[in-house]
Amino acid sequence: MKEIELLPGKKTVSALCLGCGSFGAEVSEADAFRQLDRFLAAGGSFVDTARIYGAWMGRGEGLSETTLGHYFKQTGRRHDLTISTKGGHPQWGTTMPRLQAEDLVQDVKLSLRALQTDYIDLYYVHRDNPDLPVEAILAPLEALCQEGLIGHYACSNWALPRLQAAQAAAEKLGYAGFSSNQLMWSLADIDPAAVDWDLCAMNAATYAYQQAQQLPAMAYSSLAHGYWAKRQQHLPIKANFQRLYHTEVNEQLAELMTHELPDGYSVLDISLLYFSQRPFPVVPIAAFRSEAQLNEALAAMDKPYPEDFMQKLSKIKPY
Numbered sequence: 001m002k003e004i005e006l007l008p009g010k011k012t013v014s015a016l017c018l019g020c021g022s023f024g025a026e027v028s029e030a031d032a033f034r035q036l037d038r039f040l041a042a043g044g045s046f047v048d049t050a051r052i053y054g055a056w057m058g059r060g061e062g063l064s065e066t067t068l069g070h071y072f073k074q075t076g077r078r079h080d081l082t083i084s085t086k087g088g089h090p091q092w093g094t095t096m097p098r099l100q101a102e103d104l105v106q107d108v109k110l111s112l113r114a115l116q117t118d119y120i121d122l123y124y125v126h127r128d129n130p131d132l133p134v135e136a137i138l139a140p141l142e143a144l145c146q147e148g149l150i151g152h153y154a155c156s157n158w159a160l161p162r163l164q165a166a167q168a169a170a171e172k173l174g175y176a177g178f179s180s181n182q183l184m185w186s187l188a189d190i191d192p193a194a195v196d197w198d199l200c201a202m203n204a205a206t207y208a209y210q211q212a213q214q215l216p217a218m219a220y221s222s223l224a225h226g227y228w229a230k231r232q233q234h235l236p237i238k239a240n241f242q243r244l245y246h247t248e249v250n251e252q253l254a255e256l257m258t259h260e261l262p263d264g265y266s267v268l269d270i271s272l273l274y275f276s277q278r279p280f281p282v283v284p285i286a287a288f289r290s291e292a293q294l295n296e297a298l299a300a301m302d303k304p305y306p307e308d309f310m311q312k313l314s315k316i317k318p319y
């Protein structure tokens, strides 16, 4: 698989990041191990998890991180993967922000224990708290970096003005600042009115900022939860995803993909290749219910970029 320079001064990461959000929860540990084996065998080197993942199962936080930790213990392959994890999420089922220094330090320590490692390559603050000055969030992240517990820090689900404020403050303070931005982004157009209040999706202003700053992005829900494949196969799409992706742009994209999909390409291929050749580094994070789904995505990553089709597509949806 192609590798991408996502983090400054860091080894490269695979062009696809394996989303581990369901590991230890909807995806059993045994199936997660199989996905990890397969991903590594195909040249994958980048995984995304979070402290909060699995909390919805009612068995506490950290199910995904713990599954990864068990995998590293069993296989010794921790150093074959770059780990992206996240902390500072409100307790599950609450909205109370948790971005004080003590919250972040506690979460990093819990993540390290669950992952059975002594450092995290890339650490995201999972949410923002606009009531806190950006400096108060940056300082503990910078300290965790200096301590060597995290390699880089970054933000997820931050509105553009706060991201800009954080980067400006970091520059003034001589901090590294956010090394990337993790946000909702897919080939499927997203209705901003249907996005949960505490999440952020890619938009024109953020795209322009990331290009100008050369700030890397990690795109989550990059397969739009399988929207295109399910739509094409007339499979049921959950009501909340129908609302999220119910836009005129998606009708135009559906028309294009029904009539002009290049030979040898599926809608899933296009969903992933959509992130290639962007004017700043972008890695899609995708998750899979089964090894068969993962195999389809791995095959997509090895296909040549279908230039002519992508040009037509970008006239409908440029970013």
Ligand SMILES: NC(=O)c1ccc[n+]([C@@H]2O[C@H](COP(=O)([O-])OP(=O)(O)OC[C@H]3O[C@@H](n4cnc5c(N)ncnc54)[C@H](OP(=O)(O)O)[C@@H]3O)[C@@H](O)[C@H]2O)c1
Pocket (backbone or CB within 6 Å): 018, 019, 020, 021, 022, 048, 049, 126, 156, 157, 182, 183, 219, 220, 221, 222, 223, 224, 225, 226, 227, 229, 230, 268, 285, 286, 287, 288, 289, 292, 293, 294, 296, 297
């Ligand atoms: N920073 C954040 O706030 C945040 C938020 C969300 C996610 N994330 C990260 O991003 C990762 C991926 O996000 P996500 O799970 O929301 O979105 P996603 O990757 O767009 O969707 C995953 C779903 O896509 C479907 N799919 C995958 N391959 C398919 C195929 N070949 N054919 C048909 N359907 C296919 C499956 O749906 P079915 O299960 O229905 O088959 C699968 O469960 C997570 O694991 C997590 O690491 C981060």
